[in-house]
Amino acid sequence: MLEMTPATSTERTALKINPAKTCQPVGAMYAALGVHGCLPHSHGSQGCCAYHRSHLTRHFKEPIMASTSSFTEGSSVFGGMANLQQAVSTIFEMYDPEIIAVHTTCLSETIGDDIPTIIGKCQNEGKIPEGKVIVHANTPSYVGFHVTGFSNMVKGFVKYLAASTGRRSEAVNLIPGWVEPSDMAELKRYTAAFNLPTIMLPDTSSVLDAPATGEHSFYPKGGTTVAQIRAMGDARHTLALGAWASSDAAELLTKQCEVPHEVLDLPIGLAATDRFISALAKLTGTAVPQGIEDERGRLVDVINDMHQYLGGKKVAIWGDPDQVIALTEFCRDMDMKPVHVLTGGNGQAFEERIKAILADSVPGANVKQQGDLFLMHQWIKKEPVDLMIGTTYGKFISRAEDIPLVRFGWPILDRVGHSYFPSVGYTGGLRLATQLISAIQERQDRDAPDHAFELVM
Amino acid sequence: MKLISERSKQVVTAGDARAVVCDRPSVAGSVTQRACTFCGSRVVLYPIGDALHLVHGPVGCAAYTWDIRGALSSGMQLHRNSFNTDIRETEVIFGGEKKLARALRELIPVHRPKAAFVYATCLTGVIGDDVEAVCRGAAAEFGIPVIPVQSEGFRGTKKHGYSAACAALTQLIGTGDTAGIGPLSVNILGDFNIAGEIWTIKGYLERMGVEVVASMTGDGRVDDIRRAHGAKLNIVQCAGSMTSLARMMQEKYGIPYVQVSFFGLEDCAAALYEVARHFADQAVLERTRALVREETAAVLPVMAELRRDLEGKVAALYVGGAFKAFSLVKALRQLGMRVAMAGTQTGAQADYEHLKELCDAGTILADDSNPLEMAAWLAERDVDLFIGGVKERPVAYKLGIGFCDHNHERKIGLAGFVGMAAFAREVHATVMSPVWKLVPRRARASGAQP
Structure with a gap:
C-alpha cells in the first residue's frame, strides 16, 4: 500500500499525508473521561463526537460515553446556543452526570459560539440542577493538535473549579499528562509509596480499564472528583508531567490559586523517572523508599544484561511531543541511536529539546515537529533503521520496509496491553525495555541462518 | 427503561399499532451512535x-x-x-x-x-x-x-x-466509453467490499452469465464507473446509501434498478433470482437455479449443525440501514434465534413498518438509539448476541454478551451463501463461547456462581 512513497522528498506546503496527529476535541474528551461522573460534551456536528468515541473505543476497547450538540445547517448559520441549551436539559434529564465538560469544535469556534454566556444562560434558566456543574474548554481543531485539546480541557477544569480557601493543605497536585490509565494508576502508586497526599487530574484509571462485571456502568468508579478538583486550589504544590499536556493547567493553578508548580518530563525511562522520584523525595523531605530503589536497580540490571542487543541500534520514534522526548532520552541512555524523531504536534521547542538530547550521540538526527508519517517513511527509506517505536499507524511502514515496530503512544488500534501495563516509572521502563529487546531478538532469530540460530540469547 | 422524552415516539414494540417516528435529527445532548x-x-x-x-x-x-x-x-x-x-x-x-x-x-x-x-x-x-x-x-x-x-x-x-x-x-458516470458492454450486464451499487464480499457476489453473477460493469464502490475503479451508464440493470444492495444514485441513473439513462440484499440464504437467493428474472433469459435462469441449489446445499448442513446449539437464543441488533436489519432478522431466524431488539441509525417509516411485520410481537424497534437504552434492553431481555458496529461492541462485552460486527470492522465476509455459513459460524463461536460465564452477571444467571 505504501509503494507510492518516493525516497526523495518533494516540498510540501499545503498537504499532510498520513498524519501523526489528530485534532483537539478528542484530547478534551479523553481528559474529561478522567473526571468522576463527567459526561464529555462535543459542541459541534454529530460526526465529531462519533469519530472521537469510535477512536477512543478502538484504542481502549472500552465503551466511551459522550454527548453531542448535533449541529444542523441551521445551527451553522444561527449559532449553536439553542442546541447547547437543549443538550444541557437532555443530559441532566437522561444521563444525570455530576458534571458536564463541554468542548468546542472547529465549527462552533468559527461561528463564534460564546460558551460561558450559554452556560450562564442555562444557570439563570434553572437548567443546571443543584450541586451540578458545567465547565468548558475552547478546542478549535485548526489550532494545535490532540494534546492541545487535552491540555485545554484540564485547564478548563482548573479554571472553573479550583479555588483557594486560604488554607494550604498537605496535598500535592499531580497532572499526569496524556498517559494510559495504567500509567495514572502507577503514578498514584509512587506518590502513595512516599505517603504523599495527591490529587491527580485527570485520572482515567478505573474508568477506561474498568473490570467486567456484566453491568454497563455509564460512569465507572474511577476519575478525579469535582470536590478534589476544587481542593486543588489549596494544594501546596503542583507537579506537571509533560510540558505540552500539563504545563498550562499548572501555570493556571499558580496564577489563580498561588499554588507553586514545576514542569517535569513524563517519567518514561530511567533518567526522567529519576527526576520525578527526586521531585517526590524533595517534596516529602524523605529518602526514596527502598522498594523504589530496588525497582530502579532491576531496570538498570536488565539494561546492563542486554546491552549488546540494543547498543548502536538505529531507531525511528514518532508520536506526541511529551512521549517522544522521554522515549528519545531513554533510547539514548540505552545506547540506541534515534536517527529519525518526529511529532505531528507543533512547537519549535520539540526540535530544540530532541537535538539537545541527541547532541553528543546522534548529532545528525532528523528531527521534525509538525511532521507526518509520509515524511517518516521517506526518512526511513533513505536511512533504514533497526526498530520503529510509535503508534499503530506505523504498521504500514513497518510492513513496507520490513522493520519491527514496538507500539507506543496514542492511538494503538491493533494490540492490547497498553492500557493495563504501565510504561511510566522504573517498572514501566522495564516493560518498555523488554519490549524493545524482544523485538530486536525476535528479528535476530527470524533472520539468523541455521548455523547462527542461537538457543541462548 | 426511561427514554429521552423527545425520543419516546422513536421506540415501539412489534405488535404495537403506533408507528415509529424517525428520520429526524438526534436530540441535542444525546449520546447518539450516529455520525455526520x-x-x-x-x-x-x-x-x-x-x-x-x-x-x-x-x-x-x-x-x-x-x-x-x-x-x-x-x-x-x-x-x-x-x-x-x-x-x-x-x-x-x-x-x-x-x-x-x-x-x-x-x-x-x-x-x-x-x-x-x-x-x-x-x-x-x-x-x-x-x-x-x-x-x-x-x-x-x-x-x-x-x-x-x-x-x-x-x-x-x-x-x-x-x-x-x-x-x-x-x-x-456517463463520461466513459460503453462499447463492448453486453445485454446481460449490471452495476452493483452499495456494496463496499468489506472483507472481500463483492468478490463473492461478482463470482455468483459471473456464474449466472451476467457481466458486472462497475461496482460502486467496493473494489471500485474510476474507469469502470465512468462507463457504468452502459449497464442494463442496477443492483442496489445498501438501499440507504445508493438508491438515490440508482434513481438518478434510471431517470437519466433509463437503467432500471432492483433493491436487494445478499445477506442470508433467503435474501441472497431472492436477489439472484430477481436479477435473472429481470433479464428473462432462460439460460441465465437455469444457471441461477443450479447455483442456488448447489450453494444452498453446501451451506444448509453447516447451519443445521450450528442451529442445534443456537435454538432459542436471543439476539439484538443495531445497524446503519434498515435493509441490513431485515436480512439479519431473517438470517437469525434461520439459525433458530429470536430477535428481542432491532434498531437502525437511518431507517425510514416504511422500513420500521416492514420490520414490525418481520419481527415477533414484543420485539423492541428503535430509531437512533443510544448506549444507555441499548444496555438496559440487552440486560432486560437477557440477550445472548448483539450485532452492531465499533461503538456497540464494548457495550456488549461489558455486559458479558456475544458480539458480531456487521459494520466496517467485520473481518469475515458475510454476504452470499458462503457468507451465511461464515455468519452462522461467527454467531455460534461468540454466543457459545465459555468466556461469558466468567462475567459475574452471566455466571449468576447460569447458576454457575452464587
Missing part, C-alpha cells in the same frame, strides 16, 4: 482504490477516516492513505482555497490518480471556500476529473452524506 454528512460521503466513496481522496478540512476529519473501513481492493491501494489540507487558523481567517489548490498540485502529478475527490468539511463550508471552483481549475490543469463532494458535516446525518457521494459519482 462527511462520514456518510467518506464511507461511500472511500473504496474507489485508484482515486485520490483529499479531505479539505482540519486534520481530525482525515485522521479518523484513515483506513478504518475494511474495504478491500484487488489492486491499487491509493485510497488507504490519508491526504489532508490540514486547515489551520490562517486559512480560517484568509480562506483555504489557495491551500487546496496547492495541495492538489502537490498530489496529482506525483500519484497520477484516475480522478480526485475533494471532501468539504464543516470548517471549509463555514469559512465559505469555493471548493467547486478550485476543483474545476485543477481538473482543467491536470486533465482528470476533480470532483467536489459537498460533505460539510453540519448538513445532516450520514444519509445526507450518502446523497452527496452519489451526486459526486454522477459526475463520473
